[in-house]
Amino acid sequence: MAAILDVKGLSAWYGPIRALYDLDLTIEQGGVTALLGANGAGKTTTLRAICNMTRRAGTTTFDGKDISKFTTEDIVRLGIGQVPEGRGTFTGLSVDENLRLAFHIRKDRAEAMRDMDLVFELFPRLKERIKQQAGTLSGGEQQMLAVGRALMLAPRLMLLDEPSFGLAPLIVQEIFRILKRINVEKKVSMLIVEQNAALALELADHVYLLETGRVVTQGPSELVKNDETLRKAYLGY
Amino acid sequence: MKLARRSALLGAGLTILSREGRAEKKYGPGVTDTEIKVGQTQPYSGNASAYGVAGRNQAAYFRMINETQGGVNGRKINLISLDDGYSPPKTVELVRQLVERDQVFCLFYTLGTQTNTAIHKYVNQKKIPHLIVASGASKWGNPKQFPWTMGWQPDYHTEGLIYAKHLLATNKSPKIGILRQNDDMGNDYVEGFHEGLTETLKKFIVSDVTYEATDPTVDSQILQMRNAGADVIFNVTTPKFAAQAIKKIAEIGWKPTHYLVSVAASVGAVMRPAGVENGQGILTAQYLKDVTDPRWDDFPDVKEWRAFMAKWNPTANVLEGSNASSYAAAYAFVRILKSCGDELTRENLMRQAANIKNMEVPLMLPGIKVNTSPDNFYPLQSMQLARFEGDHWVLFGDMLSRHKG
Amino acid sequence: MAAIDNSWATKGGLGWIATTFWVLLAVGPLAGFFTQDPSFEYYMFMGQSMLINTIAILGLNLLIGFNGQISLGHSAFFAIGAYTTAILMNFAGWPYYATIPVAAIICFGAGFLFGFPALKLEGHYLALATFTLAIAVPQLLKYKAIAGWTGGVGGLILDKPDAPEFTRLGTDQYLYYLCLILAMLSFWIVRNMLRGRSGRAMMAIRDHAMAAGTMGIDTAKYKTLTFGVSAGITGVGGALSAITVAYVAPDSFTLQLAVSFLVGLVVGGIASLPGCLVGGAFIVLIQNSSQSISDWMKVTFSLRYDVPAWAIYGILLILLMYFMPRGIMGGIETLWLKLTHRKETQA
């Protein structure tokens, strides 16, 4: 399998503070990679840096194309959908409008309409609230909306920032089940940042462990799952 | 008095040093052998910036005097004209700058009523000549209390009174609507108007409405006056609102007798924009020749003024009233400076300013002469009524003033 | 408004610069005893204007910078302060100094009361409400019913106080010190407020309004109080302006004044105490500088037109915001952080 995303020597800063140090990262076509680590390890920064949303250095190659100098918008247009930290809901727009926003970069309107149907099929609760102002949705619904929005971009790679954050376990289960479906059915590769390591390890086939902006270890998820010292030291279970 | 008369005589023909001139070569602050520094504040910005035309024109006038006549008695006039944005505290700051830092000899044509009020006391304490104040308030003619301040144009109060007298003479039971800007100018005019009506006849006023300088339009006020049944309106506005009012009144098909104050009677800045057809029959009072009226075309002062405008201030709009009034004021100022001879002290300047006898000033209506005395600080007091006909003002009636009117 | 780190402004960091500044401000005018320069008094007057603006901006900064409530209407409180002083001096014959605390108290009251409706309004809506205040006050001052007290459109003319004999100071020198002392007093009060519990509460409300509420901070109390104190301080500036200009009129307190306070605040630096001084000086100097640049351009390029000073003012402001989007003190702080940060990494 070829790599869909290849990151070499990625460094990033928050203001004057350096948050990432020479990170190397590869995501296989169709694979799900988990990025784990404690708070402040640089996971969110990695996602932001891939999409050029923060000051950064290093090269990013997406599908064989060097996107290091691309703007966020262009990276997204190439097929990287990000579900950002805090869900990024457009609170003043309706649910429908939140999703239809993707139409303006989709050339194939018919295809896009089908994607919209898919989103509603995956998240029937969004369909129930289609005309509702997105700010009035519950946290779980907003998370679904965020995934739905990313899906509307017809991405080949999805970057997910803590999809489980602040949600009830049942809803988390549901969302992860749907993510799995997206991965399998739509053949969308994924890079997922999670606090809930156990859950992420279920979904992911590959894992990177981050500590203070550096990769500590990486490998197939089975390896990490079975390495108790590693789990205890970095994942806390 | 004796001394003053002598210097006045001197001023008349003095360019070379005479024996007396050498003896009396005395300078106050801001004067040297080559220069006289004069200070001025004008609203070049802000709500009243339309008036800033005057300062620019006077700068051009002094440039002309400096370049063609070598200045006044060999001294060039250096006019420092600053923008106070029509804000009184700013005027105080700038006038202090002019007086204390730049050391001007005197102030000339500082514009605005509130702005001049703010510096009134200061300049009199500092004994700075504060001449030809560009405001029609009546307080500038009070030599007992403020011996260093002197106004210029016929005051608003007198003008208001003239309208009232004319109205009473032509209409036995008018129903008067007053539209006025809510400021000193509005108040002064209306007070004079009240005085002219007398206490008992004030009942003729059926509507007295105000507007603020920041209001977009005066449409509502005009409807209010019409609704009150007015058949005469006294229009005390600044040019922009005057034009709006004239246009609106014509638009609603209302035909009251219309008195328009002189500050808003400029042909170029009011009557033409409002549409001359809408302004027919409007009455105003004037002390200056309406330069748009062809009947004055052959008068030498008008010709000279036109030549001046064309050469020295070519970008200005000659139809704008300020360009005539500020020219006349600058002319008078230069005459006063000339009359000081070589005794350019602040005291002598005030003495000369307070002893003007029948000075003829260009662009004034025939018969109007400038007169002052130590207890008369109102240089101009006469006006004549005019009616708008065709595309210019047509004078009628006698010369009117507070005393004769 | 994003969270602003202002620890450096209220304590330590660049504090020594501020101290030096105050000392210079206090010592500078003593030059008056040695100079014969006739423009000295004028410079003292400029100094008064700057300090008065500084006080007004300080009041505004307390509200906007440290409490996150916007006001486009502080000219109104400035006017109330000025008219309080003018009316007391003119009609009650009070000495000028006695009117200042009264002006402060009345403005505090006005601000405090205004703080209640302000509680319900946020951002643009609060801007509109305060904007209304700025527009209404000059109109109210002219209103017929109270024209007897306010002097109506003509305003009130005051006597400029003389310096007390024993000080041996010139009038303007003396008034300068009066302004300076009151400015220092205001700074002292604000600084103590900010360092204490109330300051922490105010800033917590600014940064996380909802969280502050849940943390048990009485948001309404602090917001209204801040509004009051802010208005009170600005009112002192107004009172001083009435005394030093010796004239109050409705045209002196237009919306433009409120805007110039806001400009001074932003140019000096939001949530920076020394920034208030910078801003106060800026709004006095910028207009004169624009005029000078305009004159210079006309002469140098022998232009036929006057380049309008206000166009130059606009360009200068934009350039300033371009290079120092967080104001002059914000710019200095960034520079300072860069320098100190480099030192740390080297160590």
Place this chain on the structure above:
Amino acid sequence: MEFFIQQLVAGLTSGAIYACVALGLVMIFVSTDHINFAQGEMAMFATYLAWAMIDVGFSYWMAFVCAVLLAFVGGLFIQRVILKPLETAPVLSLVVCFIALLSFFNALAGMLWSFTIKPFPTPFPPKDIFGNGLVSAQQLGIVAVTVIMLGILTVFFRYTTLGLAMRAAAQNASSARLMGVRVSWMLALGWGLAAAIGAVAGMLVAPIVFLDPNMMTGILVYGFAGALVGGIGNPMGAVAGGFIVGVLENLVGSYLIGNELKLSFALAMVVGVLLLKPAGIFGQVIVRRV
């Protein structure tokens, strides 16, 4: 009663002026989340451009179209050149920039065209609609154009993806980028459109109030109030708000407290409304769940 109707109509027509200006404010607000204090001066400047073109012999409509296009380009230019570098600056720094722009345009217009008022032509016939001086064709024309612009804007924002993208960019820029929206260009587009709307407003207003550099200063205050009272995120609300302020101001001036305090009083009433309905009469409350 007739007087009441007259004042009502006068209020509606001045309300149309405010509504027109409010629309421009809403345009910038919806697309950039800012209130542009220079909106009025930009409109004034565009109107002067039209005047200058007519002065050199352009036909009215030619000048109208050119001025609107120039305004659009000018607005785009202002955003790209002046405001883009300040995208990350604090809001108040932007406000200062708007004030700077206001000063600049006002002074520049004064220099180029002087502060003397100028008449501005109108495309509407000088006709009285009912023959009693109540409504002139010009006034009716303003109302009509305002309503048409409102219609276009509503359709644009509500039913086109570009309009949707602009709204999204204003509400949450970083999230919009992640949806592939070129946020910076959306802001520029918003400025361009607002400037174009401003130009139309300026050219409609100028025949009534006369063209001068301070023409819009007073109107902007009313427009601002109108936009807020109706709900600044909503073109429909802003237009309604403009009408409300116009009518309120005239009726208050005629019946309640006289002309001296009518603006203050009308504004105070607006603030009163906002206290009861914090998002404006027609504004939608954006509910945030924590």
